[in-house]
Amino acid sequence: MNSDELVQKVMERLLKQFEKESLNKYLVVGEELLDYGNAKITNDTNDYSSVTGVIANGFAWESLFRLRNLVTISEEEKLVLKGLLDNKSIIIIQPEKQPANKLIQVKVEETLRELKKIGVILLHAVELKDHLNTINQSKERESMTKSTSTKxxxxxxxxxxxxxxxxxxxxxxxxxxxxxxxxxxxxxxxxxxxxx
Structure with a gap:
């Protein structure tokens, strides 16, 4: 192997490592979920600057009402709001139990619409794995296209x-x-x- 081949192999390995590291990494706040698919996950809030998004689980409707108005009281809510302000991907797992009061149900629907308007992705727990896998697959395809077109x-x-x-x-x-x-x-x- 001559020096050119060695340099080329080293560069290819570095590019592959960079592409792997560029996959989405999420900070999970609130309750743990069982399956995140192939997404990189951290629970350490010190990793906030290195994540591309925040996944919030276990929030009650009251938390969503506060976030709609950009008001926080818990550390988890503050991290979600900070993520919105920093233009990170925010995924909130919706509470399973719907309020019984019909007037509150109307407020819930309004809140969900408003949160979507400001960029929050609202999912049910069973949808999260597929959503994260789809994002990572499209990012992998995008990086492969870039690497082949800009070799x-x-x-x-x-x-x-x-x-x-x-x-x-x-x-x-x-x-x-x-x-x-x-x-x-x-x-x-x-x-x-x-x-x-």
Whole structure:
């Protein structure tokens, strides 16, 4: 294996690792759920800055009424509101039990509509796994499309010697998909070949 192949393999591994790390990671507040699908999950509020979203479970209707009005009293509610303000994905698992009072049911429907308007995703617990898997699958597809459409070519001294007729060149055109090593740039400069 020559140096070009080694550098290329190292770059490919780094890109793959970066793509894996770029999958969505969620902070779970409130009650734990059993299944999050293939999503990355943390319960540590110190990880807040590294998450793409917040999943809130176990909130009572009173919490949703407060969040609708951007008012909080618990730490969990504060994290959800902070997530909204920071433009993170907010998923709230709806309470299972509906209020018995018909007038309150109307307020519940209004609250759900208002929360959706400000970007909250409202789900039932059984829908969460499929929702998270769908998001991660589409993100994986998107990253695969990006990586295939913007594949970079590494230009090293060996590549210059083997793939280009340098004795006939006075200019070397650097294309947008090229990464040129410092040694390759020095090599071009030493051979009086201008980079454009």
């Amino acid at each position: 970079k070519k590494l230009i090293t001294v060996d590549v210059l010697r083997n793939e280009y007729s340098l004795d006939q060149l006075t200019e070397f055109k650097q294309e947008s998909n090229m990464i040129i090593t410092a040694l390759a740039k020095d090599y071009l400069r030493d051979n009086n070949i201008r980079m454009v």
